Amino acid sequence: MLTKPENSPDGERARDVCSRHGNRADELIEILHEVQEELGCVPQSVVPVIAKAINLSRAEVHGVISFYHDFRHEPAGRHVVKICRAESCQSMNGEALCDHAKASLKTGFGETTADGQVTLEAVYCLGNCALSPAMMVDGQLHGRVDAGRFDEILRETLSEAAE
Numbered sequence: 698m699l700t701k702p703e704n705s706p707d708g709e710r711a712r713d714v715c716s717r718h719g720n721r722a723d724e725l726i727e728i729l730h731e732v733q734e735e736l737g738c739v740p741q742s743v744v745p746v747i748a749k750a751i752n753l754s755r756a757e758v759h760g761v762i763s764f765y766h767d768f769r770h771e772p773a774g775r776h777v778v779k780i781c782r783a784e785s786c787q788s789m790n791g792e793a794l795c796d797h798a799k800a801s802l803k804t805g806f807g808e809t810t811a812d813g814q815v816t817l818e819a820v821y822c823l824g825n826c827a828l829s830p831a832m833m834v835d836g837q838l839h840g841r842v843d844a845g846r847f848d849e850i851l852r853e854t855l856s857e858a859a860e
């Protein structure tokens with residue numbers, strides 16, 4: 698027999714998170730952040746559980762998840778590379794950086810490399826506009842990133858992890 702999403706371990710944890718937030722719809726963003734922290738992502742299967750707990754429709758919960766680029770349905774890779782696609786970075790050749798990142802990682806935004814090492818994400822301003830184009834790797838901010846610098850940072854990140 699199939700386990701209902703609300704009775705799966707992920708569903709139970711999502712329900713606990715909702716209940717810690719008083720099952721309040723206006724706490725949805727906090728709930729999603731907490732679920733992602735606990736489960737590594739917001740799996741599709743917990744969307745109906747959250748919706749039911751806080752009395753919203755599934756579409757409303759989906760809408761919030763897809764609007765905020767921070768939330769993902771699949772667990773991230775070992776490293777998370779966020780590239781800024783907002784105006785200032787765009788005007789400083791940010792699109793070329795995006796193209797280079799996608800080509801060299803052979804992955805698109807919101808996706809993880811085949812070896813599970815790197816998840817590539819788009820973000821909209823990292824608060825580092827003066828040093829555009831900017832990116833963040835595993836929470837560390839980098840500015841004035843071009844293709845060469847991108848390769849260097851990635852090489853360092855992957856080799857540090859291998860040590």
Ligand code: FES
Nearest residue numbers: 781786823825826
């Ligand atoms: S626009 Fe890219 S850091 Fe602000």
